[in-house]
Amino acid sequence: MPKPTLTILSRSEASEIHDKAVKLLSGVGVRFEDPEVARILLEAGSIEKGGRVLIPEELISEALKNVPKRLDLYDRDGRKVATLGEGALLFNPGSAAIKILDYGSKEPRNPTMEDLKNLVLLVENLDHIDAQSTALVPSDVPIEVKDAVRLYPILKYSRKPIVTGAFTVENLHIMLEMLKAVREDAWKRPFAIFDACPSPPLSWSRVTSRNVVDLAKAGVPSEIVSMPGLGGTAPATVAGAVVQHHAEVLSGVVLAQLVSKGAPVIYGGSPTLMHPRYGTVAIVAPESMLISIAYRDLAKYLDLPTHTYMGLSDAKLVDYQAGAEGAYSSLTAALSGFDVISGPGMLEFESVQSFEKLVLDNEVCGLVKRFARGFNLSVEELAIDVIEDVVLRKGGNFLLHPHTRRYVRKEVHIPNVWDATPRSRWGGRNAYEEAHEAVLKILKEGRRSELSDDVLKELNAVYERLWRKAGSTPIYV
Amino acid sequence: MGGITALEDVKVKLHKAIVEGDIEGAVESAKALVDADVDVLQIVSEVLAPAMKVVGEMYERGEYFIADLIASAEAFRQAFEDVLKPKLTSSRSGKGVVAVFGTVRGDIHELGKNIAKALFKAEGFEVIDLGVDVPPEKFAEAVEAYGAKVVGASALMTTTMVEQKKVVEELRRRGLRDKVVVVVGGAPVTEEWVKEVGADVCGDDAFKALKKVKELLGVV
Numbered sequence: 001m002p003k004p005t006l007t008i009l010s011r012s013e014a015s016e017i018h019d020k021a022v023k024l025l026s027g028v029g030v031r032f033e034d035p036e037v038a039r040i041l042l043e044a045g046s047i048e049k050g051g052r053v054l055i056p057e058e059l060i061s062e063a064l065k066n067v068p069k070r071l072d073l074y075d076r077d078g079r080k081v082a083t084l085g086e087g088a089l090l091f092n093p094g095s096a097a098i099k100i101l102d103y104g105s106k107e108p109r110n111p112t113m114e115d116l117k118n119l120v121l122l123v124e125n126l127d128h129i130d131a132q133s134t135a136l137v138p139s140d141v142p143i144e145v146k147d148a149v150r151l152y153p154i155l156k157y158s159r160k161p162i163v164t165g166a167f168t169v170e171n172l173h174i175m176l177e178m179l180k181a182v183r184e185d186a187w188k189r190p191f192a193i194f195d196a197c198p199s200p201p202l203s204w205s206r207v208t209s210r211n212v213v214d215l216a217k218a219g220v221p222s223e224i225v226s227m228p229g230l231g232g233t234a235p236a237t238v239a240g241a242v243v244q245h246h247a248e249v250l251s252g253v254v255l256a257q258l259v260s261k262g263a264p265v266i267y268g269g270s271p272t273l274m275h276p277r278y279g280t281v282a283i284v285a286p287e288s289m290l291i292s293i294a295y296r297d298l299a300k301y302l303d304l305p306t307h308t309y310m311g312l313s314d315a316k317l318v319d320y321q322a323g324a325e326g327a328y329s330s331l332t333a334a335l336s337g338f339d340v341i342s343g344p345g346m347l348e349f350e351s352v353q354s355f356e357k358l359v360l361d362n363e364v365c366g367l368v369k370r371f372a373r374g375f376n377l378s379v380e381e382l383a384i385d386v387i388e389d390v391v392l393r394k395g396g397n398f399l400l401h402p403h404t405r406r407y408v409r410k411e412v413h414i415p416n417v418w419d420a421t422p423r424s425r426w427g428g429r430n431a432y433e434e435a436h437e438a439v440l441k442i443l444k445e446g447r448r449s450e451l452s453d454d455v456l457k458e459l460n461a462v463y464e465r466l467w468r469k470a471g472s473t474p475i476y477v
Numbered sequence: 478m479g480g481i482t483a484l485e486d487v488k489v490k491l492h493k494a495i496v497e498g499d500i501e502g503a504v505e506s507a508k509a510l511v512d513a514d515v516d517v518l519q520i521v522s523e524v525l526a527p528a529m530k531v532v533g534e535m536y537e538r539g540e541y542f543i544a545d546l547i548a549s550a551e552a553f554r555q556a557f558e559d560v561l562k563p564k565l566t567s568s569r570s571g572k573g574v575v576a577v578f579g580t581v582r583g584d585i586h587e588l589g590k591n592i593a594k595a596l597f598k599a600e601g602f603e604v605i606d607l608g609v610d611v612p613p614e615k616f617a618e619a620v621e622a623y624g625a626k627v628v629g630a631s632a633l634m635t636t637t638m639v640e641q642k643k644v645v646e647e648l649r650r651r652g653l654r655d656k657v658v659v660v661v662g663g664a665p666v667t668e669e670w671v672k673e674v675g676a677d678v679c680g681d682d683a684f685k686a687l688k689k690v691k692e693l694l695g696v697v
Contacts, residue, residue, distance in 0.1 A: 231544065274543075276543055277543065278543075279543055417626065
C-alpha cells in the first residue's frame, strides 16, 4: 500500500545516536532536584558524581526491555480509540496556553473556566482533533487548583481521550482521582496521558520527576516531553540537540521502569529553537522539526510510542504565517507517523490558544491525515475494468459508473470550512470568518457528551475536595 | 614613535577582540595596555565603550545574534573587571553618593547602562541597578528609598527614548526632580534631547557623563 512516509535517520545512524546518548547518561549523567528520586536510580546501581546521577548502560537496556512497545488508548466511555506505537496520528490542542485570542482581537487575554469549557465543546465536535488536552490555564481560579480544574470540563462534556499534566506533586493524585471517579478501570483501559518534562540540559525538576514516579506507581501512561532549546539549553546543532533529547527521554524511561516494570511510557518531545536574535522559543522552526523527526526515528528504532508538538504556529495572529506553519508542521507530523500530536489552536510560542485557529487546524489535520493514508493498489482500486468500460461503452463519463459512487466517499476527503465552492455559491467570507461562524455554531448546537447523574456526582465530590483543600468555593462550568 | 604606533596597534586589537567576542584576545590586549601604563579610563572610553557600541549596532542591523552579544559582553566584562578595574586609580570622589540606574520601560538593552554602572562604581558611587524594562515609577521609588542623588535612565531605541521623558516627569510629580542629577543615556541621545525632556546630563558617552555629573554634584 503506497503511503507517503518521512524518515531521516537510517538504522545505523539511529543506533549510533542511541549509543552516544547512552554514553552521555553513563558519563555526564542526569541531575535530579529531588534526592528521593535520585535515590531510586542510585539504589538500582547508578553512580553519584558531583551531584549528578550516572546511569549505567545495563539499566538503560533493561528498562528498554521492560517498557511496553504498544499502548491501547480508550475514550472516557471505555471504547478503544487507537493503539499507540503504530502511528496513530492523534491530534490534540497544544497545551497549556496562558492566554486566549478572541476573534478579531490582536491582544490575547487571560482565559477563564468558561473559555476552557467552550474549548472542550469545540474539540468534542471537531472530527480531526482526536483527543482533548488541558489546553488553557484558567486565570479565574486559585493557583493551587489551576492544573486539576482543567480536567473537570473535559470529563464532564467530552468522551475523547485526554492529554494532560500536573503542575504540582500533590495535584497529580487528585487528578487521578477525578479520572477514576468517571471510570473505575481508568488504568486498565487508560483514557488519559500525563506529560512530564525534563529540564534541559539533562536534569529533572522535583515536580516532574515525582510525577513520573507517581504515574509509574499508578500504572498511568506518562509522556516524557523533552524540550531542548537549540542554541540555548541545547547545542546549536540539530545532531547535538537530538542526542541530548534522546538521553533525557531515556532517563525518564529508566526512572519509570525502575519504579514499576512495564509502566507505560510515551517517547515525547517539544524541541524548540532559541531564536538567535530574539531569544524566543520557535517551535515550528525547521531546525526544531528536524529534531522531532530524528527522535521519531530513534523511537522507531526502540519500537516505542511517540509524541510531538506540531501543527501549531509561532505567529501572533491567525494569519498567513499561522496557516503555513500549522500546515507544514501538521503534514510533517503525519508523514513521520507520530502517535500523539499536540499543537492545533496554538499560537505565539505555545502560549496562546485561538478557537478560530483550532477550527482551521482541524481542517489541516483532516487533509494531512488523508494525505498520509496513501492509497491502495487492489484490483478494484486499480480499476482497469472500469476504465475499459467507461472509455469503450460509457462515452468517457466516470460519473455514470457505479464504481465512482462506491469509491468517491472512501477515497476523497471533503474539507468542511475550506473553500471549494464556485464563486456563484461563495458566501464572500474568508477562512478566518468562516472559522468564526463554525465556532459559534458548534458552541450553540454542538454535541455534548455529558456524564450520567451518578457519575457526575462522584466527579463533583472529588472536584469539591480539590477546591476545599485550597480554601475556596468551586467554580462549576 | 615606534612605541606609540605599537600601542595604537594594541588598542585596535583590543577593539577587534571585543567586537568579535574573543575573550582571551581582549584580556591579553587589555593587559598589554595596562602594562604600558596607558590610562585605564582612556582605554575604556577610547576602546571598550566604542567597541560595545559597534556590537550593539551590529545586533540592531541583524548581523549579530544573541550568542555574539553575549560573547562580546563577556570579553568586555573580563577585560574590564579582571584587568582594568583593579588598576583604576580614581579620586573615588563619588564615595557615598547613591546613583539609581536602569534601562527604561520597553527596552531591554543594558550594555550601555552596564558600562556606566561600572564606571560610576569605580568612581566610588553606590549604584542601585534596577535592571531593564523599568517603569518610571520604579525609578522614582528607588530615589525615595535609597536617597539617590543621581538617576541614570538608559534607552537604546528611538522608540523607547520617550520613556526617559516620563521618568523625568515622574520625578517632578513626586517633588524629586530638583534633588537629583538626571542622566539620560544611550546611543540616540543628544544634547537637544536632554533639554527637551528636562534632564541634566547627556549620557551618549559614559565618561563625559561621569565628568558632568561630578561637576554638577560638586564632587570633582
